[in-house]
Amino acid sequence: MIDRKLLLQIAQIYGTPSYVYDLEDVRQRYLDLKDQLKGLNATIHYAVKANPHPKILHTLHELGAGVDCVSFQEVAHTLKFGFLPSEILYTPSCPSEEELTKAMELGVHVHIGALEYLPWIAKNYPGRPVGLRLNPGVYGGATPKTATAHKNSKFGIPAEQIDRLLEMVKKLSLQITGLHVHIGSDVESLNDLTAGVDFLTGLVPYFPDLQYLDFGSGFKVPYKPEEPAMDLTAYMDHVAQRMKNFPHLQVKFEPGKYLVARSGILLMRVNVVKRTPYKNFAGVNTGFNHMLRPMYYGAYHHIVNLSAPNAKPEKYDVVGNLCEEDTFARNRELPRLEPGHILALQNAGAYGFVMASHYNLRPLPQEIIVDGTRIYES
Numbered sequence: 001m002i003d004r005k006l007l008l009q010i011a012q013i014y015g016t017p018s019y020v021y022d023l024e025d026v027r028q029r030y031l032d033l034k035d036q037l038k039g040l041n042a043t044i045h046y047a048v049k050a051n052p053h054p055k056i057l058h059t060l061h062e063l064g065a066g067v068d069c070v071s072f073q074e075v076a077h078t079l080k081f082g083f084l085p086s087e088i089l090y091t092p093s094c095p096s097e098e099e100l101t102k103a104m105e106l107g108v109h110v111h112i113g114a115l116e117y118l119p120w121i122a123k124n125y126p127g128r129p130v131g132l133r134l135n136p137g138v139y140g141g142a143t144p145k146t147a148t149a150h151k152n153s154k155f156g157i158p159a160e161q162i163d164r165l166l167e168m169v170k171k172l173s174l175q176i177t178g179l180h181v182h183i184g185s186d187v188e189s190l191n192d193l194t195a196g197v198d199f200l201t202g203l204v205p206y207f208p209d210l211q212y213l214d215f216g217s218g219f220k221v222p223y224k225p226e227e228p229a230m231d232l233t234a235y236m237d238h239v240a241q242r243m244k245n246f247p248h249l250q251v252k253f254e255p256g257k258y259l260v261a262r263s264g265i266l267l268m269r270v271n272v273v274k275r276t277p278y279k280n281f282a283g284v285n286t287g288f289n290h291m292l293r294p295m296y297y298g299a300y301h302h303i304v305n306l307s308a309p310n311a312k313p314e315k316y317d318v319v320g321n322l323c324e325e326d327t328f329a330r331n332r333e334l335p336r337l338e339p340g341h342i343l344a345l346q347n348a349g350a351y352g353f354v355m356a357s358h359y360n361l362r363p364l365p366q367e368i369i370v371d372g373t374r375i376y377e378s
């Protein structure tokens with residue numbers, strides 16, 4: 001974790017609001033996860049959507065990671081950092097034929113999530129390897145917006161269509177080399193994650209050309225200080241157990257926030273402390289245009305008063321500067337705040353800057369990278 005004094009210096013030198021990423025932490029998370037995969041024939045494909053910052057991609061590439069992309073723009077972006085098409089998974093939502101054409105021509109691993117695309121694949125790319133995104137009908141994920149494998153979700157080919165799928169694969173002579181499932185983001189219950197694993201492994205006998213199973217992500221990260229971390233060992237034990245019968249298959253995972261959430265902090269400045277008969281508001285110099293997660297997902301992000309960590313605690317609503325309701329935290333106990341204090345919103349490395357906008361015509365925040373003793377501004 002980046003030292004408090006260094007964060008205050010960064011705020012002073014580069015200004016706020018600023019995202020600060022700790023590259024050493026990203027490396028550590030990757031190596032920790034890799035360690036958990038020992039004994040499995042597994043590869044890690046970083047979910048680029050979480051944070052496509054060049055330094056992060058460069059770092060993960062150096063460590064040997066592959067990537068998971070959900071748009072062709074992400075694919076093109078990752079090529080610039082040396083990722084080979086064979087290391088790129090492409091798992092798009094409702095892609096156009098043009099996008100699919102580009103991906104197939106490039107030779108990345110394409111995951112098709114609807115039966116409707118299969119005749120087009122067979123006609124235009126006969127005999128070419130392709131993967132399938134399946135939907136086991138399991139509800140898992142921190143919020144309805146990030147639960148992606150239940151019956152009413154738009155993602156993946158539903159379990160109820162497997163018979164039809166098998167008929168089509170046969171009739172169209174499709175070469176299915178990968179099966180993919182992604183239960184959701186921040187999956188609370190291990191049972192929901194392992195249900196996805198069981199679902200895919202149960203289908204292996206029906207797909208003779210398979211080369212890999214991709215279990216997506218769902219790796220939960222603690223957003224609250226007291227929240228327990230996910231039991232990765234138990235999860236990987238389950239995966240190893242289920243894969244025992246399929247030594248010829250590779251396993252793939254697509255973590256996003258597990259690798260980068262903890263590495264990032266959003267530095268913000270208190271513009272005003274407004275005391276009313278009902279509440280104390282701490283008005284900061286950023287809003288959901290820069291960090292959407294608390295407002296869009298109702299996500300908890302821990303906030304630290306870097307300027308006066310030992311001041312007497314008081315309760316505040318920490319609110320943004322947009323002309324709209326944008327509350328980062330309600331009734332949050334924080335060391336007494338004063339205008340000019342610098343706050344650190346934690347776990348901001350995933351789905352932070354990448355979801356930022358110019359709403360209210362505010363400029364985007366800066367991104368600062370800390371790599372040991374070196375600091376990079378971008």
Ligand SMILES: Cc1ncc(COP(=O)(O)O)c(C=O)c1O
Pocket residue numbers: 047049050068070091146182184185186216217218219254255256257258350
């Ligand atoms: C297909 C796919 N893979 C991987 C991820 C990464 O998820 P997370 O950031 O929760 O690890 C996502 C994000 O929801 C996704 O949609």
